[in-house]
Amino acid sequence: MSGKGGGQVPEKRIVLRNCGVIDPGQITTYLERDGFKALKKALSEMTPEEIIEEVKASGLRGRGGAGFPCGLKWELARKAPGDEKYVICNADEGEIGTFKDRYILESDPFTLIEGMAIAGYAIGAKKGYIYLRAEYHYLLDLLKNAISQIRERGFLEHFDVGIREGAGAYICGEESALMDSIEGKRGEARYRPPFPPTKGLWEKPTIINNVETLMNIPQIILNGAQWFSQLGTEQSKGTKVFSVSGDVRKPGVYELTLGSRLRELVEDLALAERVKMIQVGGATGRIIPYEMIDSPLSFETMLGAGAITVFDETRDMIDIIHRTMEFLAEESCGKCVPCRQGTEAMVEILGRFSRGEGQEQDIELLEALSSAMMLSSMCGLGQAAPNPVIDSLQHFRSAYESRFGKN
Amino acid sequence: MSKIQEEISIRGGDRQELLELLIEVQSKFGYLSGELLVEIAKSLGLSVSEVYGVATFYSFLSAKPQGKNVIRVCKSVPCFLKSSQLIIESLKKELRIKPGETTPDSRFSFELTNCIGVCDKAPAMMINHDVYGDLDPGKISEILAGYK
Numbered sequence: 001m002s003g004k005g006g007g008q009v010p011e012k013r014i015v016l017r018n019c020g021v022i023d024p025g026q027i028t029t030y031l032e033r034d035g036f037k038a039l040k041k042a043l044s045e046m047t048p049e050e051i052i053e054e055v056k057a058s059g060l061r062g063r064g065g066a067g068f069p070c071g072l073k074w075e076l077a078r079k080a081p082g083d084e085k086y087v088i089c090n091a092d093e094g095e096i097g098t099f100k101d102r103y104i105l106e107s108d109p110f111t112l113i114e115g116m117a118i119a120g121y122a123i124g125a126k127k128g129y130i131y132l133r134a135e136y137h138y139l140l141d142l143l144k145n146a147i148s149q150i151r152e153r154g155f156l157e158h159f160d161v162g163i164r165e166g167a168g169a170y171i172c173g174e175e176s177a178l179m180d181s182i183e184g185k186r187g188e189a190r191y192r193p194p195f196p197p198t199k200g201l202w203e204k205p206t207i208i209n210n211v212e213t214l215m216n217i218p219q220i221i222l223n224g225a226q227w228f229s230q231l232g233t234e235q236s237k238g239t240k241v242f243s244v245s246g247d248v249r250k251p252g253v254y255e256l257t258l259g260s261r262l263r264e265l266v267e268d269l270a271l272a273e274r275v276k277m278i279q280v281g282g283a284t285g286r287i288i289p290y291e292m293i294d295s296p297l298s299f300e301t302m303l304g305a306g307a308i309t310v311f312d313e314t315r316d317m318i319d320i321i322h323r324t325m326e327f328l329a330e331e332s333c334g335k336c337v338p339c340r341q342g343t344e345a346m347v348e349i350l351g352r353f354s355r356g357e358g359q360e361q362d363i364e365l366l367e368a369l370s371s372a373m374m375l376s377s378m379c380g381l382g383q384a385a386p387n388p389v390i391d392s393l394q395h396f397r398s399a400y401e402s403r404f405g406k407n
Numbered sequence: 408m409s410k411i412q413e414e415i416s417i418r419g420g421d422r423q424e425l426l427e428l429l430i431e432v433q434s435k436f437g438y439l440s441g442e443l444l445v446e447i448a449k450s451l452g453l454s455v456s457e458v459y460g461v462a463t464f465y466s467f468l469s470a471k472p473q474g475k476n477v478i479r480v481c482k483s484v485p486c487f488l489k490s491s492q493l494i495i496e497s498l499k500k501e502l503r504i505k506p507g508e509t510t511p512d513s514r515f516s517f518e519l520t521n522c523i524g525v526c527d528k529a530p531a532m533m534i535n536h537d538v539y540g541d542l543d544p545g546k547i548s549e550i551l552a553g554y555k
Binding site: 093094095096097098099101102133134135136137138164165166167168169170181182183184185186187202243244245246247251252253279283309311315320323324327330331333 | 422423424425426427428429430460461464465466467468483484485487488520521522523524525526527528529533536537538
């Protein structure tokens with residue numbers, strides 16, 4: 001159920017081109033939509049190096065939030081020594097307010113697996129895994145069915161795909177924790193370097209790509225890098241799939257060309273009214289006040305994994321930030337001190353503001369904690385956990401000041 | 408041969424199988440009791456501490472007894488904006504337990520969970536692996552009736 005909104009803004013469908021069009025349980029409906037033509041082209045007409053060059057030239061960047069150049073990641077893994085390499089699809093979509101990967105997986109598993117198979121050929125991997133979050137267990141049979149139909153058609157002879165299930169942990173969407181989880185361990189972040197393209201799963205060269213990133217691959221191979229890189233901004237090529245929820249009349253999944261305005265998505269498509277602020281990128285994303293609604297959505301500005309949570313004028317900003325921090329404190333894996341203790345301390349301080357017992361020095365404390373966590377946390381969770389606090393202090397400082405208690 | 412050893416012999420008894428094994432054992436035995444964890448540790452040649460560490464890290468694994476059906480209501484912000492609190496209150500009344508508890512007849516465990524990825528149908532909850540979205544308090548008792 002991709003959203004259908006006011007209609008003034010044309011959606012651009014690359015990633016979602018088959019969603020709602022094909023039958024996710026029938027490979028024949030996928031084959032009618034050019035299914036596996038890209039893989040055939042890759043295997044018969046292109047060398048792995050040429051594929052990597054094409055992906056590099058397309059400008060495709062990771063859609064999971066970090067925005068790392070996809071082709072560069074593949075090149076590092078290709079060049080890393082060793083015969084045993086892995087492709088992992090990160091389907092551990094746990095960021096608050098994100099559900100686009102669920103929609104993609106349930107609507108078009110074939111494109112994803114075709115993308116993985118091309119990635120496998122490009123880096124020289126014979127095995128790939130889809131790491132599926134426990135909350136999406138109900139998609140397991142659909143994915144297994146897709147894999148077996150693809151296998152029967154002979155498209156997985158050079159590369160096989162398996163599924164590993166998570167067991168409920170937000171941190172496992174972080175790539176190094178995800179690999180530990182596949183290895184059967186607690187999903188805790190790893191110290192880096194080494195990075196996964198040199199030492200990843202079972203210490204072998206590994207690429208980890210988000211569902212949406214891999215969905216772009218077949219179209220890039222078929223239509224070429226130039227076609228893809230015409231779309232978007234200078235540093236953000238192609239489209240982005242957004243998950244819109246909160247105070248909107250049309251929540252749902254929307255795909256827009258990168259560089260589109262936040263207003264087009266939130267007001268024109270999702271039909272929000274009287275907006276106070278928008279959280280872009282989930283719990284660790286940015287807080288955007290309504291005054292900035294004409295900002296473009298891109299890696300240059302703000303994006304994350306494309307979670308868009310909309311808050312109207314009736315919402316209490318401090319309460320939202322407090323709840324967001326409670327989530328991060330709960331989901332911190334606990335391995336490094338700045339994140340484990342920092343998120344807990346922030347919950348406590350934000351709780352004081354929430355109860356109207358804040359102090360002026362609490363604001364300084366929040367700012368000091370923020371810089372320490374950003375500087376010294378081991379992974380993206382702790383490094384980005386202060387984002388909602390920093391942004392809300394910048395844009396809504398008076399909300400904090402109105403919650404000072406009496407001494 | 409115990410059921411656990413059977414399971415391990417199928418999977419090859421490798422360290423990397425630990426998480427999958429725990430998921431499997433929990434689905435067969437309901438929860439991961441101390442005895443089961445000790446047996447798994449022995450069979451895989453791991454310390455109990457390591458096995459316990461993995462078993463208690465993930466929110467879908469439980470080292471304490473659980474009801475036959477596990478209800479997980481999303482408490483994250485998008486569901487909160489759509490009054491998930493009313494769903495939680497309705498479940499409390501219906502089940503006569505608080506989040507974190509199990510009904511005396513062991514039919515239901517009631518938990519709060521973080522984002523389950525159906526924010527477009529908020530407020531939402533899961534029962535076992537089934538998802539229910541666009542909830543309102545009036546729908547709760549009918550949904551629960553479907554779980555024995």
